[in-house]
Amino acid sequence: MSHPNPKDELVQHLPALRGYAMNLTRNRALADDMMQETLVKAWSNIAKFQPGTNMRAWLFTILRNTFYTNRTKAAREVEDVDGVFAEKMSVKPDHDGRMQLADFKRAFSRLPDEQREALMLVGALGFSYEEVGETCGIATGTAKSRVSRARAQLLDLLGLDAGDVLELTDRATMSVLSAGTGGSTK
Amino acid sequence: MRLLKRSTNSDPTEFVNNNLRLVFSDLSENDMPDQINDLLRVLKDQDEAQDVKK
Numbered sequence: 001m002s003h004p005n006p007k008d009e010l011v012q013h014l015p016a017l018r019g020y021a022m023n024l025t026r027n028r029a030l031a032d033d034m035m036q037e038t039l040v041k042a043w044s045n046i047a048k049f050q051p052g053t054n055m056r057a058w059l060f061t062i063l064r065n066t067f068y069t070n071r072t073k074a075a076r077e078v079e080d081v082d083g084v085f086a087e088k089m090s091v092k093p094d095h096d097g098r099m100q101l102a103d104f105k106r107a108f109s110r111l112p113d114e115q116r117e118a119l120m121l122v123g124a125l126g127f128s129y130e131e132v133g134e135t136c137g138i139a140t141g142t143a144k145s146r147v148s149r150a151r152a153q154l155l156d157l158l159g160l161d162a163g164d165v166l167e168l169t170d171r172a173t174m175s176v177l178s179a180g181t182g183g184s185t186k
Numbered sequence: 187m188r189l190l191k192r193s194t195n196s197d198p199t200e201f202v203n204n205n206l207r208l209v210f211s212d213l214s215e216n217d218m219p220d221q222i223n224d225l226l227r228v229l230k231d232q233d234e235a236q237d238v239k240k
Contacts, residue, residue, distance in 0.1 A: 007233075011226065014218060014222065014226075015214040015215070015218070016210075016214055018213070018214055018215065018218070018222075019210045019211075019213040019214030019215075022213040022214075023210070023213055032219050032221060032222065035219075035222055036221065036222065036225055039222065039225055039226065039229070040225070040229070043229045100205075101205060101208055101209075104205040104208075104209070105209055108205075108206070108209060119202075119206065120206060120209075120210060123202055123203040123206035123207075124203070124206035124207045124209065124210035125210065151198070151199065151202055154202060155198055155202070160198065
């Protein structure tokens, strides 16, 4: 069975890779640097990618390793110097749905880095716990624990109980959701 | 912090996941920076140049 050129698939994942980089670094300039480095590494090592496996998880792993390898340098830089991450997490009270999302963003940004990362991978991108473990270099059980703690803390920050039943925002927001982000459904 | 609305439409996990998708959508942005597009073009040109050599 033949597979399409993996480099074509790689390009399709760049927007998601950028979102992951932004979530990881909280700094647009640093995120774009990580993106470039990851793109070069992935492109030049594309032969190592196994067709039929999860390209997005593979790319995220490269970016994550790149980020933590360079972390000594990154730590010297001021987080979110351009305020982009904070701006994206800030309140935009234009209507009811956005207000709710703004509350959510603010609470989400307060989660510890490792929890925020794991929850984003599972909740937004549909990664399995195994894939989170592989991407983050942790055991599957640890991934599950991080996601569970992240959810609990997020609900706590939002002032909600785990048993609460909630309603999602407005039609405009729902249209974005129904369009999806192309995440895996594993 | 204001309270979120409640109804019978979704459980907390679904609520969190749906909002996370929105947050991620915002972070991903549709427009790729020029530097990434430029790099992609360079990489593709290199591949084409190599293909011609073969």
